[in-house]
Amino acid sequence: MSETLSTSARPTATPPPPPPGASSRSLAIARLRDLALVPAIIAVAIVGSIVSPVFLSTDNIINVLQSMSEIAIVVLAQTIVLITGKMDLSLESTFGLAPGIAAWLVVDPALTRGLGLDLLPDAWAVPVVLLVGALVGAFNGLLIVRFGLNGFIVTLGMLIVLRGLLTGISGGQTFFMLPESMTYLGSATWAGVPASIWLSLLLFAVGIVVLGYTRAGRALYAIGGNADAARAAGIRTDRVLWMALIVASVLAALAGLLISGRLAAVPSAQGSGAIFQVFAAAVIGGVSLNGGRGSVFGAFTGVLLLFMIINVLTLAGVPAQWTNFLNGTVILVALVVSRITGGKAQT
């Protein structure tokens, strides 16, 4: 579009001003903000290796990466939505419902004491998971974008509805005897590393490129920063928002598929309560709840920091009853740490 821009830059005789000297510094600071959590991550790694020599072993690192891979994908999804200035609470229910519906449709009730319908062949399971994600996102978009309802309340309602739907179809029980097509991604290892790690890293890499280097990705920032200005710049804000919600739900569905595959089951509470951790990770990673600010890489460092601290606590032998207390504390401490190292208040 703008290839011919330089030709329009002709009207004055004034020579261009010398490049201002402060520019490289401000650029460096902008980049640093992305890396704000890196010192904290290094610090936790050092503490971890003091607490337990196992911490830095390959097995433990893979363990940390695998335990965070599914939630990390949901964080990526939430980051996309947050940058547009909206939020999607229903992701945690989509995380459970999408594989739940797929299992419900393909599992043979004869083998599972009456659970499931066995309506579709096994090969349909994965497409169904993704389709459910897309439909949930499209419905969220219908209510938020088309009808202009408040995104927080809409997705809160959806969170409850979708959770209830999963409980309803499963009778509150756990789907098991999943077909191999559903368990493959969550349980396979590629080149000695679990496929779910590869997949989550790959999705983050794609996220970094899309949000940093495509017009669609930059449109998310523009909408979150100032929707009127984005519209004035010719961005189809409604369409972009709708797409963001759909992509986020599909990612959450995919993440749900991964964890179902890893556990070879879909419990009716899968993902329940996870949204708080997702929000915490995104905000710790520098994503603003007000929209327009934050990066995919930052979100990744946020999840990584959160799960490393949890891992260190586990290695230190903290009793399981205290896990929730510590999880909450970790979120608060990580926020404080990122505030100190990032130098900017998280909002």
Next chain:
Amino acid sequence: MSVIPQGPTDGLAGADQPVVEAVHITKRFGSTVALADAGIVVRRGETHALVGRNGAGKSTLVSILTGLQAADNGAVAFDGRPAPPLGDRDGWRRRVACVYQKSTIIGALTVAENLFLNRHARSRAGFICWSRLRREAEQLLAAWSVEVDVRQPASTLSVEQRQFVEIARALSFGARFIILDEPTAQLDGAGINRLFQRIRELRAQGVTFLFISHHLQEIYEICDQVTVFRDARHIVTAPVAQLSRSALVAAMTGEDVTLPEADHRRLTVDAPVLLSVRDLVTVSGAELSFEARAGEVVGIAGGGGSGKVEAAEAIVGLARRAGGTVVVDGRTLRPGSVPDALDAGVGLVPQDRHREGLVPLLSIAENVTMTVPRRIGRRGLISPARRDALARDTIADLAIKAAGPQVPVSDLSGGNQQKVVMGRALASDPKVLVLITPTAGVDVRSKQTLLGVVEEVRRRGTSVLVVSDELDDLRICDRVLVMFQGRVVREMPHGWSDNDLVAAMEGVDLHHV
């Protein structure tokens, strides 16, 4: 999309055609008629002023001229050709651009990205090429002599730089007709001068401006033609030089308006000192000392960086202070405490009514009585009847145009909102009234009312502090302290000349140059 200028710059093709011609424009919103058979003709190369009181239809005309709304009736033509259909955003942007009061710059993104939002330079694979984008942004800004680092986040730009960036962006689409919607509202004197300099340069390069402002002085300074709207109608279009200031105001208001001035009565020397500010030092180092007697109006003037607003906010407790004391009627105020200041009898009109002055969704009554719960309460409960009675008085006293005390403040026009803020300040019958830029962004009639109210309260024996850089506000003062870079540089008694005061605010001494 090509952004090569679409002809107009060379001024050959269709040079005799007006840049924009809107005729017989009618626009209704529900039962409200926003424009009734109105129109405007702007010729190439001129700077055309559009003036009118709040609600005269200026904003509606702008949104029709920029293709954001369709007129119910009438036609818009650019360079003699009919305007493109509303859906053709690029078509509109090649012909006209508007720099709104409300910024369309996205603070979290860099300047470069703001310039090329949604038209980023891309590689063949479709990925954004950031280095080329930055280069193009630098070339664009250099071409229009805007000296801004394109890599900084746009939130770090000053208001003035932001406007220049928005103007450059508009020009990069090929538009050579630019609407400036109250561009000077948030600028200080020096910034306004630089903006005007820029407008003159661009005009010399063939850019046509439509300039909207409440400040008539600016229109005489920068504009060639002026069009006046009143009550949704076109009233007059004339060369600025042929329309006197009073005729212009008369056209805007439909009647003669004179702004109040301080009367030359001697202050009784034995009037008690109500406000005494001693050795006040603000957090950023501005210093101020003065006393104000009962019935005296003291002005504090100064440009953007003079520290006048900061000093005023430190006096009333909105901002912390680094040193000094403030005494109101014998009582020393606790630093940084607004409740203490209110309790001591200070009434305040803060600088930004949207941020500090009003709760837009609440009613006029609730806003006006916000600072005086005790006057409208009975045994700790608020009495709606007393509250509404008090609000009705305010509505009548300040001539607020509203159906009643229950109307939400967000439904009012800017001038009437400011009157509500003034009403709130007066609700407590203050001993000391502090007004920070009390008439910013309000129309002439509202300005007259607001300043008239000041005259009235001073007669009742209130000390008034007017903090402003607007000459009309300062004219009601008995004396004006001029601040420059954090120091009081001059004290001018009533009767100063405009030139002297402006020069002092800019740090220039006309008599010693």
